[in-house]
Amino acid sequence: MDDAGLAQVLSPQGWALLGALPPYDEKHALVLAERLQRDGFDRSLVAAALTQSRLRAKARGKLGDFADGMLFTPAGLEQASRLEVAAHHARRYLDAGCTYVADLTCGLGADALALGGxxxxxxxxxxxxxxxxxATVNLRALPEVEVRHGDGLALDLTGVDGVFADPARRTGTGRRVFDPSAYAPPLDALLALRDAVPALGLKLGPGLAHRDxxxxxxAQWVSVDGDVVEVGLWFGPLAPQGPGRSALVLRGGTPHTLRAEDAAANDAPPVGALGxxxxxxxxxxxxAGLVGTVAQRVRGRLVDSTIAYVTADDxxxxxxxxxxxxxDDMxxxxxxxxxxxxERGVGRLTIKKRGTAVVPEQLRKQLDLRxxxxxxxxxxxxxxxxRVLVVEPV
Structure with missing residues (x-):
């Protein structure tokens, strides 16, 4: 969406139109657009309003009901934190005793929403x-939050006792950036801020190499219902347990944290027979490299030294x-x-894989399931x- 379209949506007429639209339905979008134009609405306003309606529908998975009052860009929504993850970010600052946080790369405002909330x-x-x-529109209901247009690295941090940043990790064409020095802002420039404000938190892509x-x-990797969404780097009072690696697993909204508590947990786990x-x-x-910790917790061992599957007898x-x-095992x-x-009449098959070049979709066709x-x-x-392991979920 271009800036002109957004300006029209922000007009009184555009805002009223956006609020009056029915829940977005791709199958009916074209018919709705034609009807609105017949009713006298400008073509570009209709297109912009329907784009926002579509993005709001998509954003509900990340932001819940808050999405219904927000405006988005496709790229901004892609990078925005899920609200339940942003809430965990905010909790760190609150628990650390922070009172004034600078969000240096606020994007559309999801993390600032949680911090102000x-x-x-x-x-x-x-x-x-x-x-x-x-972001100014999206955060309008929070008087605690001030939005500014500018370079976050040039921000005067006087009085700030906590800093958060989520640097851009895509090029202008949408291609992912994996080199931390090519982030915007670069990772090293953000890390240098901890000399001025020790309570520094960074949200980065989960593919960040351990060497970096x-x-x-x-360093805490976060997953939501099985989808790994980020790695957070936390410093000073935001990391009360000190340096190390951890995992935050959110399942059905319930958090579970796993951390290597001692040196032994970082040792290579044993390898043994299938249980x-x-x-x-x-x-x-x-x-997070904590498969060995899981093996300890379930009193198990790896099925292979190079595979992240754990097996146990109980x-x-x-x-x-x-x-x-x-x-079964074959x-x-x-x-x-x-x-x-x-022989067993299996017509619907879930195929999981690790450490094999087999493509599940191709295999399913070759099996000709009935x-x-x-x-x-x-x-x-x-x-x-x-090997092929025939299993059933517990």
Missing amino acids: VGLRVVATDVDETTAAL LPADGE AYLYEPDGAVIR LTPDPTATAYRVL PFGLKRLRAYLR GPAEGTVVLTRVAGQQ
């Missing part, structure tokens, strides 16, 4: 003028890993697996050999 005073900046304007982690902060149960650690746990439920009961072979599933039963198979390596 817990009563913190916030100055939120964004280098892009349109984005800052939208500063030694003096806590009665298979555990799939959450993606945040794997990214069931020990753990919220940071999904448990499966092992029903060498990988298309004919063998097809015959096995046909029957009313459902099944789950895991394609992986066990003791260096390609």
Whole structure:
């Protein structure tokens, strides 16, 4: 959407039109657009309002009911924090005793919304003028939050006792940026701020390499219902347990935190024979390098030294890993697996994989599944050999 379209949406007529639109439905969008134009609304205003309606519908997955009163850009919505994750960010600042937080790259304002929502005073900046304007609209109900257009790195931090930043990690064409020195602002420039304000928090992409982690902060990978969404770097009073790696697993809104508490937890976990149960650690746990910690918690071992599957003889439920009961184990072979599933009438199959080049969609076609039963198979390596594990969720 161009700036002219956004300006029209922000007009009294445009805001009223946006508020009066029915819930967005892609199938009916064209018919609705034509009707609104027949009713006398400008074509560009209709297009802008429907774009915002579509983005609001998409944003509800991240921001819930708050999305209904906000404005978005596609790129801004892509990078915006989920509200439940932003709430955990805000809780760190509150627990650290911060009172005045600078959000140096506020984007559309999701994190500033959470910070202001817990009563913190916030100055939120964004280098892009349109984005800052939208953040001003989105944060209009929070008098604690002041939005400014400008370079966050040039912000006067006098009186600020907490800093947060979520640097851009995509180019203007949408291509992902993996080099921390190419973030906007660069990672090193943001890390330098902890000399002025020790309570520094950074939201980064979950693919950040361990070699790029500063030694003096806590790196916490976060997943929401199995989707790994970020790694947060936290310094000073925002990391009360000190430097290290942790995982925050949010399932159904319930938080579960896993952290390596001692040196032994960072040791390579043992490798052993396949047991009665298979555990799939959450993606945040794997990214944090804490599979060994899961193995300790369930009294298990790895099925292979290079694979992040844990096996155990007894069931020990753990919220940071999904448990499966092992029903069968066989060498990988298309004919063998097809015959096995046909004998059991499996017509719907969940295929999980790790450590194999097999493409699940292609395999499903080759299996030519038939029957009313459902099944789950895991394609992986066990003791260096390609195996098929037939399992069922516990």
